[in-house]
């Protein structure tokens with residue numbers, strides 16, 4: 001198992017290219033099941049989740065290949081993938097695959113829409129919480145599917161096809177909105193999705209579905225209206241920039257008192273997080289496709305945040321922000337409202353000398369003037385990168401074990417950081 005070794009204390013200076021968003025690429029790839037024609041996705045991040053999803057889709061009969069062509073004006077990251085679901089050979093998504101990546105549960109919607117049936121393993125919980133799918137199932141039932149739970153699988157049928165319906169989500173769910181959209185685009189009649197997730201990744205999916213011939217209005221608002229069409233065609237689409245990767249490097253820059261320009265990204269994708277960073281003492285300026293983050297020798301100010309659905313402060317940046325707050329001059333309060341167990345990084349940050357007290361969904365962080373390097377264990381994707389951020393500012397050496405969590409969601413992390421002056425390397429093999 002690889003690990004990452006960091007020698008802290010170097011300011012980050014330079015520029016970093018932001019990759020395409022994992023959380024947009026995955027639903028976009030799954031949407032390729034809706035058409036027998038080819039869907040071409042540019043700017044897809046090179047991540048283990050993307051590779052795994054290619055295998056999962058391959059299991060259904062999707063011909064998935066990588067062009068090898070590099071995209072973007074400035075970056076050497078990202079790749080173009082081609083997905084062709086001309087023949088769907090299997091409508092079962094087995095436990096072994098779905099349990100390794102929960103987004104793969106979403107295949108249930110396009111399989112139902114196109115084949116009238118799907119048998120998909122329930123994803124179960126994960127390190128950050130229970131991750132239920134009851135609302136996804138409710139949405140499919142509203143569109144006429146019958147769903148039985150049998151042997152740990154959701155067995156879904158819509159023999160006469162899906163029909164439009166009204167879906168009202170009692171809470172904002174990104175996965176639920178992706179699922180509802182993919183089911184509704186080929187349902188007979190009109191579907192109205194109320195209290196829809198407004199995340200940019202939902203908009204990206206709707207944009208790509210639109211290019212495939214779907215009729216969708218209101219993506220990016222709380223009410224999405226879909227007019228079903230009989231079939232969809234192929235499309236070419238560039239995956240939107242990763243707002244979580246953007247925010248992560250922005251926090252790393254602020255943490256080290258550095259000056260970093262983030263390229264191929266957009267400030268409007270993460271206004272809430274950038275606002276919080278400014279309140280913490282960072283200077284943030286942006287152009288239409290770049291963001292510059294600077295913090296000199298001034299102190300990091302404590303800022304209270306609560307995670308919320310978009311456009312609020314994202315749960316996927318909570319751990320990284322907590323790392324930053326461990327060096328703040330004062331006490332900050334971080335409330336996690338999306339996942340009940342997304343504080344796995346707290347114990348590991350404590351190993352670096354952080355003072356954090358947990359009280360239910362609230363973390364009280366008492367900033368310390370210095371952190372000290374130590375070996376730490378990655379527990380999930382965003383928790384892992386919070387340890388990297390802390391390690392960049394800690395005195396001495398920090399080794400982050402179980403780096404495979406990071407590889408799920410951060411393309412070329414150590415290279416991007418090293419180019420900005422960080423002393424960071426990946427060590428392959430056991431340790």
Ligand SMILES: CC(=O)N[C@H]1[C@@H](OP(=O)(O)OP(=O)(O)OC[C@H]2O[C@@H](n3ccc(=O)[nH]c3=O)[C@H](O)[C@@H]2O)O[C@H](CO)[C@@H](O)[C@@H]1O
Pocket residue numbers: 023130131132133134135136137171172173174175176197199308309310314315316337338339
């Ligand atoms: C709203 C939100 O911030 N969603 C995040 C969530 O998306 P993801 O799609 O994984 O999760 P959801 O948005 O569906 O979950 C939002 C909330 O709804 C609950 N829920 C969800 C589905 C369901 O059937 N029943 C149910 O009760 C969840 O437990 C959670 O409390 O995790 C992703 C990975 O970290 C993030 O990128 C998303 O930003």
Ligand SMILES: C=C(OP(=O)(O)O)C(=O)O
Pocket residue numbers: 023101102103126128316381382409
């Ligand atoms: C937790 C994440 O991913 P997943 O929903 O695939 O677990 C994430 O993107 O932060």
